[in-house]
Amino acid sequence: MDKLIAKGKYSPIAHRKFYLFHLFYKSSSTYFTLFLITTLIILGSFMTKTAIQTGKYSSIFFIWSLVFFTIIFTILQMFLRIKKTIKEETDKRKDSIEVVEVTKDLIVRRIQNVPGREVIGWDQIESIYENKEYIYIYTKNNTGFLIIKEDIIEGNLEGFRKLAKNQMPKTRRGKVKYKVLYKEK
Incomplete structure (x- = not known):
């Protein structure tokens, strides 16, 4: 069967998990933040060492x-x-039904309260991640959506x-970026 249809209500919990996944696995801003934190700690250590050597203990605090x-900030x-993004989406979509139809040719996503539909070709898919509850689909323009x-x-x-592995664009090594993030029994 070369077709998959998912139909369900908007879930803030699922989208929160999606955004956290994106934050920790896909976002480059996380690496920049880690670099910033490391740099601040190193600078703080050097400035503390200098303050101790010069006797300016009040600047250490x-x-x-x-x-x-x-x-922390x-x-x-x-x-x-x-949290703000999820709140905005919850206000906008409320109890709307989302239908995702995956076929051999393309992926069509319709949201009940939003006019129109989103049509995505397989050539636009960058990567797919699957965990126990969700399937995260990322497109090349750094956006994505999920299927519960x-x-x-x-x-x-x-x-x-099977459909995704056959239709997704291949990397330079001839593989597709489809990762299953859990062990099946």
Whole structure:
């Protein structure tokens, strides 16, 4: 069977997991944040060493409080951005039904309250990640969407995997970026 249809309501919990997955596995801003945190800690250490050598002990508290608050603010901003995005989508979509239809030729995504539909060709798919509950599909323009496995009403996962591995563009090594992130029993 060369077709998969998933139909379900918008789930803020599922989308939160999707955004967290994106934050920790796909986003380059996370690596920049880790670089920033490491740089701040190293700078704080050097400035503390200099302050001890010059006898300016009062600046040590200022340096480390600045480092601490910068780190906390940066991490908090990342998570608050996810929370804000989910809140906006929840307000916009509420109880709308989303239908994702995957065929041999393309992927069509329709959202009940949103006019029109999103049509994605297999050549636009960059990577697909599958975990126990969801399938994350990323397109080349750094956007993506998810399919909740419980919402699949027609077709099966084996057919979807086969379809994706045959239709997705290959990397330079001749492989597709389809990763199963859990061990099947």
